Amino acid sequence: MNSIQAANYFVHFNTNCYTKLHEHLTESNYSKIFVLVDSNTHEHCLPSFMGNLQTEVPIEIIEIEAGEIHKNIETCTGVWNVLSELDADRKSLLINVGGGVVTDLGGFVASTFKRGISYINVPTSLLAMVDASVGGKTGVDLGTLKNQIGVINIPEMVLIDTSFLSTLPANQMRSGLAEMLKHGLIYDEAYWKKMINLADFTLEDLDDLIYESVQIKNKVVTEDPKEHGLRKILNFGHTLGHAIESYLLTHDTKEPLLHGEAIAVGMVLACYISNQQERFPTEKMTEIKRVMIDMYGKVEFNTSDYEAIIDLMKYDKKNSHGNINFVLLSDIGTPVLDKIVPNTTIMDAFKFYNS
Structure with a gap:
């Protein structure tokens, strides 16, 4: 599948994802790479993703709880604190591997940490692939009110690997x-x-x-x-x-x-x-x-x-x-x-x- 050009970034598909990711990491001078997952994608998607990630840059994994109920500022604060504790700087990269909660929240965390670091989205749910993949909308819920807090900020790229869909339940x-x-x-x-x-x-x-x-x-x-x-x-x-x-x-x-x-x-x-x-x-x-x-x-x-x-x-x-x-x-x-x-x-x- 050919890549799709969005606003100042590309959406890449399947095997082409990892070729383009490797090229980007080789060309960019990132100080550290942080991979954000939830408890589900940590188990079901991260091993495959890490197996395709080629880089000499130090990598740290950050896990959040799965589910819409955790898409809030409290979770963001936890991730911001972990980034600080692990010495993330303005040249760090955050890669969000997960469904819409992870990509929305991770994009918001990256857009606001130290006034903005680079991020890449790797949507692993069908909803995230066809919805969160395009447009640069990031954010979290305010209580039960959906997506009340956030910014529009585009990622470096989006990687859609449809093999992750095999991990999804029918609902x-x-x-x-x-x-x-x-x-x-x-x-x-x-x-x-x-x-x-x-x-x-x-x-x-x-x-x-x-x-x-x-x-x-x-x-x-x-x-x-x-x-x-x-x-x-x-x-x-x-x-x-x-x-x-x-x-x-x-x-x-x-x-x-x-x-x-x-x-x-x-x-x-x-x-x-x-x-x-x-x-x-x-x-x-x-x-x-x-x-x-x-x-x-x-x-x-x-x-x-x-x-x-x-x-x-x-x-x-x-x-x-x-x-x-x-x-x-x-x-x-x-x-x-x-x-x-x-x-x-x-x-x-x-x-x-x-x-």
């Missing part, structure tokens, strides 16, 4: 597929149709779909790196999806959802709202609901859940001037930005989802 694979489905809905109906026929695909076909998904996101981000306009379309399904994800994290009696699972619900809700406000075709709305529920199952919500989730939307990063801004669709591949939606319509969307 993590499905979580990543949600972002790929989203790319089809917001950008390319032909890609959407490929994605809903996954049962007939081989692992090689999945590699091609991942590559195409990264291309779609890269086209959007390259045109609008700071999210002033077009890049907002990547938030389709996220306004409600993030609120649902945060809400379920706060309730001991409810089963939390992975990011992609929550976004799948958010996309069904957004399609209903699009149907009501933007005349999104009813037959496509119905098909999208069927696809999402077939793949992810149905989450049970009641009226009190609706109200609490709607209340959480006020914390969404895309809001401005006191308005909650939605990305909607007038058709597949035709997004509409900055739409204000009445609470009654959101309530009706939940009823449609539950029906």
Whole structure:
């Protein structure tokens, strides 16, 4: 696979990853290399990665706890302290080997330690490969509120080795597929149709779909790196999806959802709202609901859940001037930005989802 040029860096794939990494380390004068992993990727991914890492530069491994619950400033403080204790300086490199929690948090740690050191992302989950790989968004959660603290800062490179996907459980694979489905809905109906026929695909076909998904996101981000306009379309399904994800994290009696699972619900809700406000075709709305529920199952919500989730939307990063801004669709591949939606319509969307 050819490398994809993003904004001032490249996304490299599979065997080409390690060739490009070796070239970069040979050309750069790093004082030390720090590899950030979580407890899962330390066990399942680090041995393979280290076996492909060729360098004479001293290497230190830093491990954090796995899971979204640890994507916070407290974890960052722990990593910053370890970097200091191990004499990291401005010429150090941080390589983040893990899913979205590791790459988001590691990118933020690198961007802020000593006012910024270089970092490389090695996404090991499907979600991180197709979402966190492009755009330079780094950050952590504030309590249960998603990605409230962070900066946009590009890595030196991103390395996508799809062999790491063999270490993922099925629910993590499905979580990543949600972002790929989203790319089809917001950008390319032909890609959407490929994605809903996954049962007939081989692992090689999945590699091609991942590559195409990264291309779609890269086209959007390259045109609008700071999210002033077009890049907002990547938030389709996220306004409600993030609120649902945060809400379920706060309730001991409810089963939390992975990011992609929550976004799948958010996309069904957004399609209903699009149907009501933007005349999104009813037959496509119905098909999208069927696809999402077939793949992810149905989450049970009641009226009190609706109200609490709607209340959480006020914390969404895309809001401005006191308005909650939605990305909607007038058709597949035709997004509409900055739409204000009445609470009654959101309530009706939940009823449609539950029906």
